[in-house]
Amino acid sequence: MLRLKAYHLLLAGTVSGLVLTSFQPAFAQQAAETELKPVVVEGSQAGAAEDGSGVGAVKGVVAKKSRTGAKTATELKEIPQSVSVVGREQMDLQSPQKIDEALRYVPGVNPSTYGTDADTDWIFVRGFQADQAGVFLDGLSFYQTGFGTFLMDPFLLERIEVVKGPSSSLYGGGNPGGFLDYVSKRPGERHRSVETGINSFGNGYIAADIGDALSDGLSYRVNGKLSGGGWETDQSKDLRSALAPSFKWQPDEATSLTILGSLSRTDLVHTSSGFLPYFGTVKPSQDGHFIPRDLFYGEKDIEEYDRTQALIGYEFSHSFDNDWTVRQNLRYGSVSLEEDGMYGSGNWMTGSFAGTTLPRFRFAHDTTVNTFTVDNQIEGSVETGALAHTLLLGLDYRYYKIDETQHFGGGTGIDIFNPVYGAAQAAPALWMDYETTLHQVGIYAQDQIRFGDGWLATLNGRYDFVSTEHDNIKDGVLTKGHDGAFSGRAGLAYDFANGLTPYLSYSTSFSPTTTTNGAGTLLKPETAQQWEAGVKYAPDWFDGLFTASVFDLTKQNVAARDPKNPLLTAAIGEVNVKGVELGVQANLVNGFKIIGGVAYLDAEVTKATSTMAAGMTPVQIPDLTASLWLDYTVESGALEGLGGGAGVRYVGKSFADNLNTLEVPGATVVDAALRYKRDNWNVSLNVANLFDKDYVASCQGITSCGYGAGRTFTLKAQVNW
Numbered sequence: 001m002l003r004l005k006a007y008h009l010l011l012a013g014t015v016s017g018l019v020l021t022s023f024q025p026a027f028a029q030q031a032a033e034t035e036l037k038p039v040v041v042e043g044s045q046a047g048a049a050e051d052g053s054g055v056g057a058v059k060g061v062v063a064k065k066s067r068t069g070a071k072t073a074t075e076l077k078e079i080p081q082s083v084s085v086v087g088r089e090q091m092d093l094q095s096p097q098k099i100d101e102a103l104r105y106v107p108g109v110n111p112s113t114y115g116t117d118a119d120t121d122w123i124f125v126r127g128f129q130a131d132q133a134g135v136f137l138d139g140l141s142f143y144q145t146g147f148g149t150f151l152m153d154p155f156l157l158e159r160i161e162v163v164k165g166p167s168s169s170l171y172g173g174g175n176p177g178g179f180l181d182y183v184s185k186r187p188g189e190r191h192r193s194v195e196t197g198i199n200s201f202g203n204g205y206i207a208a209d210i211g212d213a214l215s216d217g218l219s220y221r222v223n224g225k226l227s228g229g230g231w232e233t234d235q236s237k238d239l240r241s242a243l244a245p246s247f248k249w250q251p252d253e254a255t256s257l258t259i260l261g262s263l264s265r266t267d268l269v270h271t272s273s274g275f276l277p278y279f280g281t282v283k284p285s286q287d288g289h290f291i292p293r294d295l296f297y298g299e300k301d302i303e304e305y306d307r308t309q310a311l312i313g314y315e316f317s318h319s320f321d322n323d324w325t326v327r328q329n330l331r332y333g334s335v336s337l338e339e340d341g342m343y344g345s346g347n348w349m350t351g352s353f354a355g356t357t358l359p360r361f362r363f364a365h366d367t368t369v370n371t372f373t374v375d376n377q378i379e380g381s382v383e384t385g386a387l388a389h390t391l392l393l394g395l396d397y398r399y400y401k402i403d404e405t406q407h408f409g410g411g412t413g414i415d416i417f418n419p420v421y422g423a424a425q426a427a428p429a430l431w432m433d434y435e436t437t438l439h440q441v442g443i444y445a446q447d448q449i450r451f452g453d454g455w456l457a458t459l460n461g462r463y464d465f466v467s468t469e470h471d472n473i474k475d476g477v478l479t480k481g482h483d484g485a486f487s488g489r490a491g492l493a494y495d496f497a498n499g500l501t502p503y504l505s506y507s508t509s510f511s512p513t514t515t516t517n518g519a520g521t522l523l524k525p526e527t528a529q530q531w532e533a534g535v536k537y538a539p540d541w542f543d544g545l546f547t548a549s550v551f552d553l554t555k556q557n558v559a560a561r562d563p564k565n566p567l568l569t570a571a572i573g574e575v576n577v578k579g580v581e582l583g584v585q586a587n588l589v590n591g592f593k594i595i596g597g598v599a600y601l602d603a604e605v606t607k608a609t610s611t612m613a614a615g616m617t618p619v620q621i622p623d624l625t626a627s628l629w630l631d632y633t634v635e636s637g638a639l640e641g642l643g644g645g646a647g648v649r650y651v652g653k654s655f656a657d658n659l660n661t662l663e664v665p666g667a668t669v670v671d672a673a674l675r676y677k678r679d680n681w682n683v684s685l686n687v688a689n690l691f692d693k694d695y696v697a698s699c700q701g702i703t704s705c706g707y708g709a710g711r712t713f714t715l716k717a718q719v720n721w
Contacts, residue, residue, distance in 0.1 A: 003640055005438045024318060058159055060587035061595055061631075062543050064663050068139065068161040068181045070453035070458070071170055072379055072448065073391055075537035077708045078302030080491025080505035082108065082164040082549045082581055089481035090595060091154055093199075093645055093673060095714050096485055097205075097227075102154050104649055105627040107547075107583040107597025108164050108178070113620055113698040114274030116232045118692040119266070119305055119339075120149065122250040126164055126177035126553060127577040127603045127621045129559055132429055133511055134175030138260065138315065139183045140331050140373040140462065141171065141398055145436070146513050148369035148402040150309060150335060152182050152574055155207050156244045156262065159183045164510030164581070165530045165551060166485035169460035173511035176528030179579070180376070187211050188247040197681075197716030203229030203238070216249040224499045231271035233712055234296040238268035240495035248641050254319040259312075260331075266307040269340045270298035274697075274706025278656050280358070280416075281705045282664055282696045291416050292696060293707045297344050297358060297581035299421055304340040304364075333371045340364035342425070347702050352636050357413040362428045365597030371405075372399040375489075392446040399439055400705075402514075406432040411704030433474040439467045454496060458505070466512040468522055481522040484508040502535040515559065523571040528555040534581075544586030553577045554606070591635045591643070596628035606660075616660045621697040624652035624666070631673075646670070651708075656699035667695035667708060682718040688710065 063085035066076055077084050084106045096102035100121040101113035123131045133149070135142040142150045154160075164178035171179065191211035195446040198204035204227065228239040244262035273293055280291045313331030320326075324431035346359035375396040382389045409428030414420070449680030451457070463486050470479040491505035515690070534549030556571030583597040601620045606613035614663040617623075633643030649669045656662040671693055675684035692711035699705035 004023075005645055009307065018188050019484070019520055030119075033402055037088065058085060059543065060116050061087060061090045061093075061271050061593050062545055062585045063087060063161075064536060064538065064545070068183075070392075070446065071377065071394070072390055072446070073140070073446060073537075076545060077501040077538045078448075078495060079455055079492060080489070080493055080503045081167070081507065081532060081536060081549060082551075082583075082585060083363060084108070084152065084164070084547075084597075085585075086160040086162075088158050091157075093593075094629070094647075094671070095424075095684065095716060096154050096200075097203075097521060099154060099160070099180075101153060101688075102160055103162070104617055105444070105595050105597065105629050105647065106162055106339070107164060107581045107625070107627070108579070108599040109128050110620075110622060110625055110651065110698075112709065114272065115697045116271060116273040116709045118231055118238055118268055119151070119237070119307070121151065121181065121265045124177070125162065125179070125622065126361060126551070126579060126616070127177065127179030127601050128175055128555065129620075129625065130175040130180060131176060132175070133173060134177070134179040135182070136179055137311070137331070138184055138313075138329065139171075139181060140313070141174070141328055141371075141397060142333075143173065143371065143400050143406055143438070144369070145400075145402060146404060147337060147339065147365050147367045147403065148335060149368075150311075150333065150336045151264070151266070151307070153240075153264070154187060155209075156223050157182050158185045160644060164367065164549075165505075165532055166487070166489075166507040166528050166554065167466070168509035168511065169462045169489040169507065170444060170446065172440055172462070172464050173466075173525075176509045176526065178551065178701075179444075182259045184207065184244070184246065184262075185221060185223055186248050186258060186260070187213075187219040188250075189213065189219075189404045191221060191336075193718060194720045195716055195718035197714055198229070200711070200713035201230040201232060201646060201714075203227065203231060204395055211246075212592045217252070219248045219250075221246045232712070233271055233273055233294050235298075235300060236269050236271040236296060238266065238271065240266045240268075252588070256315075256317050257302050260314065261312040262310070264307075264309045266305065266309075268305045269306070270296070272706070273709075274660075274704070276344045276358075276610065276700045276705050276707070278699055278705050281697065281707060282656065282662070284614075285612055286392075287355060289416065291344075293710055295358075296419065297360060297414055298342045299425060300599050301422065302342070302362070302425060302715035305454065306338045308336045318360070322380070324378065327377040327379070328374065329377075330374040331372075333369075333373075335367070335369040338365075345703060356416050356418075357407055359413045360406075361410040361423055362409045362411045364428050365404060367402065367404040367487070369403075370399075370401045373397070386451055387659055388450040390447075390448040391452075392444075394442075394444045396442050396444075397440070398442075399437075400514075401437045403433070403435045404432065405430065406524045406585060412569075415478070430474060435471040438512065438514055439511065441465045450647070452496050456493045456495060458489065458491040458493075460507075462487050464510060464512075466525070468512060468514060468521060470516050472513060472516070472520075479516055479522055481512075481518050483512055483525050485527070485654065488709065498539050499538045500535065501537070502533075504533045506531055513559075518567050523559055523569065524557045526557045526571070528553060530554075540585065542588065544588075546586070547581070547583040549581045551579055551581075552579075553579075556607075558607075572607065574606065576602060577601055577603045577621075591633040593631040593645075594629070595631075595647075596626075598624075598626045601622050619658065621698055622652040622654045622666065622698075624650070626650045629671075633677075643646070643675050643677070645673040647672070651697070655700055656705065657702055662699070662702065663704070664696050667693055669695075669708070680720045682720075686714045686716075688714075 068078035207225035242264040407428035490505040493503035557571035629647035631645035
């Protein structure tokens with residue numbers, strides 16, 4: 001603990017030092033009576049950020065270009081898949097403190113499925129869990145399994161992109177429902193920003209964003225944040241720190257090298273309002289009781305969550321005189337995480353438990369993860385008769401290693417209305433001890449073909465070679481596997497002169513697994529196929545992007561209990577999801593902005609197992625999600641700078657069991673914001689769940705439900721110079 005506190009003090013000093021250092025040149029210039037001429041810089045503070053690839057990214061709340069959906073600088077409307085972007089300004093307007101909170105207004109995304117959970121971003125895209133194999137940072141995979149997860153603070157990001165549907169043809173293994181790409185803040189322009197804030201649970205922070213262009217093509221940027229305090233559940237607290245320096249060297253227009261790094265630490269006492277029984281949250285227990293949403297069901301004397309995360313990498317690009325460009329993106333990452341704590345358990349309608357006592361168990365793990373990822377690309381343009389080609393060829397490599405021990409044991413119960421802490425808890429026994437290593441090499445190609453007046457065809461192909469080794473140290477079983485598969489995408493679009501672009505696409509995915517069936521055999525890789533048709537509209541008479549799509553997505557080899565042996569797991573299930581999505585992001589006239597979306601999902605188990613009945617809907621998949629955020633800022637007059645926004649979010653009903661006998665009702669939540677900007681100062685107040693709606697976000701099963709986050713006020717102030 002002393003070492004941890006010293007580390008956080010060092011980070012706090014670093015953040016403060018950034019602030020003082022950034023003011024120092026101004027003081028020196030004043031002392032020397034140096035006259036400074038005004039300089040106008042258009043950057044992210046003006047709403048014209050970059051995505052790190054030189055592509056003008058987000059203006060206001062509307063993105064027009066991206067590299068994520070095609071790995072080339074492509075208009076969003078020309079990508080033959082649905083892509084949603086949450087930019088820096090939208091994050092500033094809505095003040096999310098976690099990644100999943102930033103995705104509340106993205107169509108087709110269901111975030112925070114376990115409610116308030118400080119150590120995990122729970123995210124589903126098109127009905128499939130994306131927070132494991134569906135997370136990327138700057139185009140490179142954050143492949144993660146079990147508890148070996150990476151966490152990023154939204155303050156360190158310029159934008160979040162969500163590409164929906166299978167994308168293995170460009171990125172290799174990933175979630176078939178879609179993936180998230182976090183885009184880091186980058187150097188290149190002048191940045192001088194400090195902000196501080198606190199929420200209604202007493203959790204406060206101070207953060208700084210300092211950067212500038214230097215001589216000889218050099219520039220830098222450093223982001224730092226220190227936060228800590230209470231959470232929604234009683235007695236919960238955390239202490240976090242993050243530092244993300246970046247440097248860019250651009251000796252000429254053709255060459256660029258950007259170094260990106262980050263270091264973060266997290267120390268917390270259990271903050272989850274999830275992993276609770278269905279009877280006691282969605283419905284009353286057999287004695288008619290509901291578990292309080294703010295119940296702390298842990299034990300402070302044993303609670304431990306100690307995380308260290310480090311990332312370092314670079315992005316290099318060089319363009320030749322013939323307009324061909326080579327790029328190499330590389331990153332090394334590591335996570336060290338120790339956790340120990342109590343969890344709720346049991347089903348209060350079985351008769352085994354009565355009264356107001358919640359059964360508990362104790363779980364602990366010690367996890368270490370090391371990853372290395374490199375992506376090599378060459379891009380260029382050629383013409384063959386009437387066809388204009390943008391070609392992309394690539395070779396990438398992914399290394400992932402997790403070393404984990406897990407301990408599991410019983411625990412004493414706790415009274416939900418009168419909790420008494422301090423009872424002795426038996427040490428948990430060793431449950432798992434394993435080491436898993438994955439190597440994945442992918443060769444891919446893409447051809448974006450333009451022809452006629454507005455036709456665009458997109459063709460992708462990729463082949464992956466995967467080698468996996470799972471060492472079950474506890475049982476002395478070593479399992480090895482080798483897989484390979486082709487994945488592809490074919491899309492056709494027509495770009496009308498009025499900004500309307502209809503499209504049709506077919507895409508497939510291949511995702512290797514590191515999970516065994518418990519009998520020495522690795523599960524089969526997941527595969528998926530999707531048909532998608534849609535239309536995107538980017539009008540030329542105002543700044544906006546409207547999207548509509550329909551899709552049919554099928555995922556094979558879904559892991560479930562083996563019907564031949566219920567004690568083992570097998571990749572034999574199949575799930576089909578059909579859906580419709582509508583989305584809008586627009587910067588309207590006179591300071592108005594609008595963000596919204598609707599998604600309807602029809603999910604069905606199409607291949608049955610002993611625990612997945614054919615014709616049923618999988619758990620945690622709401623049939624309907626919808627959101628709408630309206631924002632307005634006074635642009636002139638006596639009230640210039642005064643603004644605010646209001647949003648409404650709806651999550652439809654879902655099921656808590658595989659036989660669909662237990663339903664989780666839908667819920668509507670209202671958010672609001674009020675802010676004032678004067679000169680270079682900004683002050684804002686955000687309220688999530690304004691009317692304090694008490695609801696259950698979802699249930700993974702009858703013993704694992706999560707309350708949705710309650711009303712949270714966040715007050716923050718920011719100064720830019």
